[in-house]
Amino acid sequence: xxxxxxxxxxxxxxxxxxxxxxxxxxxxxxxxxxxxxxxxxxxxxxxxxxxxxxxxxxxxxxxxxxxxxxxxxxxxxxxxxxxxxxxxxxxxxxxxxxxxxxxxxxxxxxxxxxxxxxxxxxxxxxxxxxxxxxxxxxxxxxxxxxxxxxxxxxxxxxxxxxxxxxxxxxxxxxxxxxxxxxxxxxxxxxxxxxxxxxxxxxxxxxxxxxxxxxxxxxxxxxxxxxxxxxxxxxxxxxxxxxxxxxxxxxxxxxxxxxxxxxxxxxxxxxxxxxxxxxxxxxxxxxxxxxxxxxxxxxxxxxxxxxxxxxxxxxxxxxxxxxxxxxxxxxxxxxxxx
Amino acid sequence: xxxxxxxxxxxxxxxxxxxxxxxxxxxxxxxxxxxxxxxxxxxxxxxxxxxxxxxxxxxxxxxxxxxxxxxxxxxxxxxxxxxxxxxxxxxxxxxxxxxxxxxxxxxxxxxxxxxxxxxxxxxxxxxxxxxxxxxxxxxxxxxxxxxxxxxxxxxxxxxxxxxxxxxxxxxxxxxxxxxxxxxxxxxxxxxxxxxxxxxxxxxxxxxxxxxxxxxxxxxxxxxxxxxxxxxxxxxxxxxxxxxxxxxxxxxxxxxxxxxxxxxxxxxxxxxxxxxxxxxxxxxxxxxxxxxxxxxxxxxxxxxxxxxxxxxxxxxxxxx
Numbered sequence: 194x195x196x197x198x199x200x201x202x203x204x205x206x207x208x209x210x211x212x213x214x215x216x217x218x219x220x221x222x223x224x225x226x227x228x229x230x231x232x233x234x235x236x237x238x239x240x241x242x243x244x245x246x247x248x249x250x251x252x253x254x255x256x257x258x259x260x261x262x263x264x265x266x267x268x269x270x271x272x273x274x275x276x277x278x279x280x281x282x283x284x285x286x287x288x289x290x291x292x293x294x295x296x297x298x299x300x301x302x303x304x305x306x307x308x309x310x311x312x313x314x315x316x317x318x319x320x321x322x323x324x325x326x327x328x329x330x331x332x333x334x335x336x337x338x339x340x341x342x343x344x345x346x347x348x349x350x351x352x353x354x355x356x357x358x359x360x361x362x363x364x365x366x367x368x369x370x371x372x373x374x375x376x377x378x379x380x381x382x383x384x385x386x387x388x389x390x391x392x393x394x395x396x397x398x399x400x401x402x403x404x405x406x407x408x409x410x411x412x413x414x415x416x417x418x419x420x421x422x423x424x425x426x427x428x429x430x431x432x433x434x435x436x437x438x439x440x441x442x443x444x445x446x447x448x449x450x451x452x453x454x455x456x457x458x459x460x461x462x463x464x465x466x467x468x469x470x471x472x473x474x475x476x477x478x479x480x481x482x483x484x485x486x487x488x489x490x491x492x493x494x495x496x497x498x499x500x501x502x503x504x505x506x507x508x509x510x511x512x513x514x515x516x517x518x519x520x521x522x523x524x525x526x527x528x529x530x
Numbered sequence: 531x532x533x534x535x536x537x538x539x540x541x542x543x544x545x546x547x548x549x550x551x552x553x554x555x556x557x558x559x560x561x562x563x564x565x566x567x568x569x570x571x572x573x574x575x576x577x578x579x580x581x582x583x584x585x586x587x588x589x590x591x592x593x594x595x596x597x598x599x600x601x602x603x604x605x606x607x608x609x610x611x612x613x614x615x616x617x618x619x620x621x622x623x624x625x626x627x628x629x630x631x632x633x634x635x636x637x638x639x640x641x642x643x644x645x646x647x648x649x650x651x652x653x654x655x656x657x658x659x660x661x662x663x664x665x666x667x668x669x670x671x672x673x674x675x676x677x678x679x680x681x682x683x684x685x686x687x688x689x690x691x692x693x694x695x696x697x698x699x700x701x702x703x704x705x706x707x708x709x710x711x712x713x714x715x716x717x718x719x720x721x722x723x724x725x726x727x728x729x730x731x732x733x734x735x736x737x738x739x740x741x742x743x744x745x746x747x748x749x750x751x752x753x754x755x756x757x758x759x760x761x762x763x764x765x766x767x768x769x770x771x772x773x774x775x776x777x778x779x780x781x782x783x784x785x786x787x788x789x790x791x792x793x794x795x796x797x798x799x800x801x802x803x804x805x806x807x808x809x810x811x812x813x814x815x816x817x818x819x820x821x822x823x824x825x826x827x828x829x830x831x832x833x834x835x836x837x838x839x840x841x842x843x844x845x846x847x848x849x
Contacts, residue, residue: 227642228640228642228643229642229643229645229646230646250645250646250648253645253670254642254645254646257669257670258641258642258645258670259642380637380638387638387641388662390666390669504619504632504634505619505634505635505638505640506638506640
C-alpha cells in the first residue's frame with residue numbers, strides 16, 4: 194500500500210492512458226452511430242475538416258446532437274462509478290453503491306418535487322435533488338448507526354428499505370400528476386440521457402469535475418480507512434472529517450447527475466469492482482480509473498440504448514441494470530462465502 | 531390577340547436593345563430591388579404561435595415535420611401532405627401517413643431523425659411534445675410552430691393557422707366552413723330533444739379515468755345533448771368502480787385504443803352490473819378513441835357518432 198510516490202505516479206499515468214484510449218474509442222463510436230444512420234467516415238471528415246456534400250447537416254447532427262449526449266454519458270458514468278468507489282471504501286462494504294443505498298432515489302424525490310413545483314432544471318431542481326440525497330444519506334447512516342455500519346447485511350437492508358420508501362414516495366408524486374409532464378417523468382426515472390444540450394453538459398461538468406478533484410485529493414486517506422479505523426487514526430487521519438466531506442461531496446455529485454438524467458443504477462457497482470480486479474486496491478489509481486473507465490462504460494451502455502431498438506430508444510438505466518443486477522447477485526454470493 | 535403578341539414581342543426587342551446600350555441598367559436595378567424587397571420580407575414572415583412564441587416562418591415550407599398525430603391529420607385534411615417529410619410514431623390516419631418516415635413518438639421525439647430530414651418547419655403540439663425538445667430544435671435553427679387546440683373553436687382556429695402557414699388558406703376556410711355547418715346541424719337536432727342523459731365517458735382502464743369540464747370530450751358530450759358525469763375542475767379525474775356505479779350513468783362510453791380486445795373485456799365487465807341504467811337500456815358502447823380524443827377535423831365525425839349514441843331517437847325521426 195505504501196509504495197513510493199514515483200511508482201504510483203507512473204501507474205496512474207499508465208492506467209489512465211489505457212482507459213483514456215477506451216473512452217476515446219467509445220466516444221468516437223458514440224459520435225458515429227445514431228438513429229439517422231451510422232458511419233465512421235462523416236465523423237472523420239468532420240474531425241479533419243474534409244467537406245462532403247452533406248457536411249453541414251452531418252456537422253449539426255454529430256456536434257450538436259450526439260456530442261453533448263456522449264459527453265453527458267461520460268460525466269454521468271464517471272460520477273456514478275466514483276460514487277460507488279467512495280461509498281464502498283467509506284462504508285467498507287463491497288456492495289455499497291448510490292443507487293442500491295437509495296441515495297439516487299432520494300435525489301429523485303427531490304428532483305421530482307422540484308419539477309412538479311415548476312422549478313427550472315438548474316439550480317432549482319438540482320438543489321432539491323441534493324437536499325433529497327442528503328436526507329436519505331442521513332437516514333441510512335442513522336438506521337445503520339454505530340459499528341453495525343461495517344456489517345454488510347444491516348447496511349444493505351437499510352438501503353433496501355430506504356429505496357422502497359423512496360420509490361413509494363416517487364410513485365405517490367407521479368400519481369399526483371395527471372398531465373403530460375407525467376410521461377417525461379417516467380422516461381426520466383428510468384435514466385434518460387437524451388435531454389442534454391451543451392449548456393446543461395457544461396453546468397454538470399462544472400459541478401462534478403471539482404468533486405472528482407476533491408475525491409482524488411482524499412484518495413490516500415481512503416486507502417487508510419480501508420485498513421480499519423484504528424490504523425487510520427494512528428496515522429493521523431481525521432476519520433470523521435474525511436468521511437463527512439467525502440460522503441457529502443459524493444452525494445452532491447450524484448444528485449447533480451440524477452437531476453440531469455434520472456436514475457441510472459448499478460454503474461457504481463460494476464466499474465469499481467472490475468477496475469479493482471484489474472488494477473488492485475490502491476485508491477490513488479482507482480479514482481482516476483473510475484472516472485475514465487466509468488465514463489467509457491456509460492458511453493458504451495448509452496450506445497447500446499440508442500442502437501439496439503429500431504425505433505426510439507431504451508432508457509440507459511435499463512441497460513445498466515440488466516448488466517449490473519446479475520453482477521450484484523454474483524458479488525453477494527461470492528462475498529457471502 | 532395576335533396583335534397584342536406582336537406588340538409584346540416588339541416591346542421586348544426594344545427593351546433588350548435599350549438594355550444592351552446601358553440605358554436601362556439603373557432602372558432594372560431599381561426594379562429588381564423593389565421586386566426583391568417583398569420576397570425578402572416574406573421569407574422572414576414572423577408569426578406568434580399558440581404558445582406565444584415568435585416564429586420565423588418560411589414563405590412556402592416544403593419540408594414539414596409534424597410532431598403529433600393530430601397535426602399530421604390536419605395537414606392531410608388540408609391536402610398538403612406533399613409537404614410532410616416526417617411524422618410521429620402513432621400518426622395512423624389517414625393510412626397514407628404510415629408511409630412517411632417516423633421521428634419517434636410525440637412524447638419522446640427523436641431529435642437526430644428530425645434534424646436529418648432537414649425540415650424547414652416543424653409543427654408541434656403544446657400538449658405532449660416535451661418543451662426541451664422544442665427548445666433544442668429552435669436552437670438548431672429549425673422553426674417550430676406550436677399549436678394548442680383545446681376545444682372545437684380552437685381546433686378550427688388551428689386548422690386556419692396551419693392553412694395559413696402551408697399556403698392552403700382556401701382549403702382551410704372550406705374545411706372549417708364544412709365543420710361549422712355539421713356542428714350547426716347537430717345543434718339543431720339536439721335542440722329538439724328535451725332529455726339530457728347522463729354520460730360516463732371512460733378513457734383509461736386501470737385506473738378508471740374520465741374527462742373533466744375543461745376537455746373537448748366534455749364539450750362534445752354537452753354538444754351531443756348529454757350530461758358529463760365527470761364534470762369538474764380536474765381535467766382527467768380518477769374514479770373507483772364504486773363511484774361509477776353510484777353515479778349510475780344512463781349512457782356508458784368506453785373509448786378504445788388499438789388493443790380492442792381489452793376494451794371489449796372492460797365492456798363485458800361493466801355489462802355484469804345490470805343495475806346500471808346504461809346496461810339495462812343497452813347503452814354501453816365502445817368508440818374509436820382516435821376520432822374522439824384527437825383534436826383534428828375528424829372530431830366533428832366523433833361528435834356526430836356521439837350524438838347518435840346519446841340521442842338515437844333524433845335520427846330515427848328524420849328517416
